[in-house]
Amino acid sequence: MGDIAINGPRVLFEIPILGGLPITETMRNAWIVMLFILCLCLFLTSRMEKVPKGKQAIAEKAVQMIDNLVDGTMGPGCRGFSPYIATLLMFSFCGSLASLFFMRPVTGDLNTTLGWALITFVLIIVNNIKYKGVGGYLKGFLQPIFVMAPLNVLSEVATPVSMSFRHFGNIAGGLVITTLLLAALKALSGFVLGFLPVPLLQIGIPGVLSLYFDVFTSAMQAFIFSMLTMSYVGNARSAD
Amino acid sequence: MDAKAFVAGLSALGAGMAMIAGLGPGIGEGYCAGQACSAIGRQPEAQSDITRTMILGIAMAESTGIYALVIALILLFANPFVNLF
Numbered sequence: 001m002g003d004i005a006i007n008g009p010r011v012l013f014e015i016p017i018l019g020g021l022p023i024t025e026t027m028r029n030a031w032i033v034m035l036f037i038l039c040l041c042l043f044l045t046s047r048m049e050k051v052p053k054g055k056q057a058i059a060e061k062a063v064q065m066i067d068n069l070v071d072g073t074m075g076p077g078c079r080g081f082s083p084y085i086a087t088l089l090m091f092s093f094c095g096s097l098a099s100l101f102f103m104r105p106v107t108g109d110l111n112t113t114l115g116w117a118l119i120t121f122v123l124i125i126v127n128n129i130k131y132k133g134v135g136g137y138l139k140g141f142l143q144p145i146f147v148m149a150p151l152n153v154l155s156e157v158a159t160p161v162s163m164s165f166r167h168f169g170n171i172a173g174g175l176v177i178t179t180l181l182l183a184a185l186k187a188l189s190g191f192v193l194g195f196l197p198v199p200l201l202q203i204g205i206p207g208v209l210s211l212y213f214d215v216f217t218s219a220m221q222a223f224i225f226s227m228l229t230m231s232y233v234g235n236a237r238s239a240d
Numbered sequence: 241m242d243a244k245a246f247v248a249g250l251s252a253l254g255a256g257m258a259m260i261a262g263l264g265p266g267i268g269e270g271y272c273a274g275q276a277c278s279a280i281g282r283q284p285e286a287q288s289d290i291t292r293t294m295i296l297g298i299a300m301a302e303s304t305g306i307y308a309l310v311i312a313l314i315l316l317f318a319n320p321f322v323n324l325f
Contacts, residue, residue: 006317162303169306172313224299231296 006179009109026109033094033106062086073227074234081233084123088116088226096171096218099178100210107221108175113167117160120229124159127236163228167221174213182206243325251322255315261308268301 009025044059052060063082066089070082095106106112128137141152182202189201276294280287314320 008317165310166299166303166306169309169313173309176313220295224295227292227296228299 006176009104024109025104026106026112029098029103030095030106030112032103033091033098037090037094070230073230074237078234078237081230085226085230088229089222092116092167092222092225093218096221097214099175099214105171105175105218107167107218108171110164110168113164113225114160116167116225117164120163120232121160123229124232124236127233131237159232163225167225170217170221174217178206178209178213181209244322247321247325248319251315251319255312258308258312258315262305265302265305269298272297272301 011022011024012028013023015021015023041059044055048056063086066082066086067079070078070085074081092107095112096108097105099105099108125137128140132140141149141156143152185201185205189196193200272294276290279290283290
């Protein structure tokens, strides 16, 4: 065994302001992913024409799909949220898929997902206050009877915690299992095929698991995170 | 016995026992998926709505299991007790 290393994101370097601002692997990968998404968007929307064809048709179809999803989940009149939802979907999906390119997944770090969840939390509170008023929002905590108030506050606060832990836990769990599997396959090929210079069993077998842990889980968690965001904010906007 | 080894061993045991919590979400999600299947059997035209609701419900049911996973990960990789001795 010995060489199994499951660590948090490495600190690459520190910016010497405010007593040292650490720049981690996660942040570097996040910037790479953001750059990739920006380039993709610029490429898809360059030289637009009146009649869409080729790459412009793909971009319009994607925008239409997001708009339909937002309309179907949050009800009409919520198109203003679709840029945020599309950003969440795209960033989360690409950030998790970064592990396919031997980078540490951006979402395998609680800081990333907690940041997104806190943005959603602020959106929920702002929409609650906007549509029910401060009094109406606070009165909602006393439902059904006033004794339930601590529990209601707790469940409100638990929303961002559970959202961020869910996304982080799925990706980090996949990361741990993949690392353990790679180490186990290396040890096994050392026992069985020890005369070969390369760990032969490491070829191919991890790919099957990666299909589940990387591609399927990434798509699923990105979808779930944005769906939960939409339904929470949609609930806040619906006047009871 | 070395106190550190004792704490590390018990932490590993605790991490394993925390993952017993995987039972609950497993049963719940299986039941949820089964109910969704029978609902689709009764109303095939509502398949997309049912699937979407099912995925959301499964995600909510999964959170208890994820909490257990986070506890296990903390016990294994960021153990707060090892440095006490």
